[in-house]
Amino acid sequence: MKCTLCKTGEMRDGVTTITLERDKTTLVIKDVTAEVCDQCEFALLSLETYDRAREMLNDAVRRGVQVEVVVFTNEEEVVQAIGR
Ligand SMILES: [Zn+2]
Numbered sequence: 001m002k003c004t005l006c007k008t009g010e011m012r013d014g015v016t017t018i019t020l021e022r023d024k025t026t027l028v029i030k031d032v033t034a035e036v037c038d039q040c041e042f043a044l045l046s047l048e049t050y051d052r053a054r055e056m057l058n059d060a061v062r063r064g065v066q067v068e069v070v071v072f073t074n075e076e077e078v079v080q081a082i083g084r
Contacts, residue, residue, distance in 0.1 A: 001035070003037035003039060003040060003042055004042070004044075005037065005040055005042040006037060006039050006040040006042065008039055009037035009038050009039025009040055009042070010037070010038050010039075011035040011036065011037055011038075011044065012035065012036060012037075012038055013033075013035060013036075014033075014034060014035070014036035014043075015030075015031045015032060015033055015034060015036070015072075016032050016034045016036055016041075016043035016045075017029065017030045017031075017032065018032050018043075018045070018053060020053060020054070020056075020057040022057055022061055023061060024066055025057070025060050025061045025064075025065050025066065025067075025068075026066065026067045026068075027056060027057050027060045027065065027067075027068050027070065028067075028068070028069040028070070029053055029056060029069075029070055029071070029072050030069065030070070030071050030072065031071050031072045032045065032049060032053065032072040033046075033049055033072065034046075034049065049072075052072070052074060053072070056070065056072075
């Protein structure tokens with residue numbers, strides 16, 4: 001698939017880092033599985049991945065986190081283990 005942003009790059013399976021913000025919480029999520037452009041690094045997240053990232057943000061907001069860097073995971077238990 002061609003990149004929708006630069007139109008020349010090729011989208012490939014990879015990982016990216018995303019930053020989500022809500023209210024006073026900033027959550028940086030690393031190693032998010034995505035399709036990443038090999039030219040401009042534009043990343044496309046699947047709907048499930050995006051939903052999961054939002055869940056992780058909800059969790060951070062609930063815990064009153066200001067800034068947190070986490071590694072993306074699909075496992076609910078692991079997120080709870082990281083939380084306080
Ligand atoms: Zn691109």
